[in-house]
Amino acid sequence: MLCGQPPPAGDRVAVLSNAGGGGVLAVDACTRYGLRPATLTEATRSALAALLPPAASVTNPVDATATVPASTFRCAIEQLSLDPSVDVVFAVAVSTDAGDPLTDLGSMATGTPLVVVRLGQPVGVDRLATSGPSALAPAVFADPSVAARALSLAVRRSRWLAATDRPLPAPLGVDLAGRPADRRRRAGRAPGR
Numbered sequence: 001m002l003c004g005q006p007p008p009a010g011d012r013v014a015v016l017s018n019a020g021g022g023g024v025l026a027v028d029a030c031t032r033y034g035l036r037p038a039t040l041t042e043a044t045r046s047a048l049a050a051l052l053p054p055a056a057s058v059t060n061p062v063d064a065t066a067t068v069p070a071s072t073f074r075c076a077i078e079q080l081s082l083d084p085s086v087d088v089v090f091a092v093a094v095s096t097d098a099g100d101p102l103t104d105l106g107s108m109a110t111g112t113p114l115v116v117v118r119l120g121q122p123v124g125v126d127r128l129a130t131s132g133p134s135a136l137a138p139a140v141f142a143d144p145s146v147a148a149r150a151l152s153l154a155v156r157r158s159r160w161l162a163a164t165d166r167p168l169p170a171p172l173g174v175d176l177a178g179r180p181a182d183r184r185r186r187a188g189r190a191p192g193r
Contacts, residue, residue: 023061
């Protein structure tokens with residue numbers, strides 16, 4: 001789901017949308033799957049206010065307005081990814097007469113995982129068109145709820161991977177203390193081998 005992106009450091013999500021309703025749907029879906037809306041810092045809110053149109057909302061979910069250019073939408077994602085209270089940026093967009101805000105995201109790498117939703121997309125999950133290797137392109141979901149569920153699973157996996165200090169039990173019937181030669185010799189004496 002995160003396709004070449006770093007695993008989420010936590011469950012705090014910043015939602016950016018060019019459609020206010022889409023942002024609200026994304027926040028609702030995230031909370032339904034145990035993710036928390038990030039509380040943006042004052043510095044981030046100030047930077048977004050300077051970047052986005054005057055009618056934009058700079059609290060989470062961030063509503064960049066329907067007329068936001070793709071380059072500005074990308075800059076807003078970059079700004080959100082710099083906020084220390086944000087573990088994942090969740091971008092929700094719909095194409096308007098002003099354009100598609102997702103067109104300038106190709107080969108974007110911020111160090112913060114990015115989840116992308118394109119409302120009205122004809123397929124459930126697609127790849128974001130990029131100018132770089134397609135293997136690193138994030139998935140683009142059609143439904144914020146499906147994207148939030150996938151993200152919640154990625155967060156759970158990230159937590160599991162971080163808990164590597166726990167010793168794993170030996171599989172049943174395996175003598176980890178025995179030497180490889182002893183294991184091969186015992187396996188050769190087993191009936192039917």
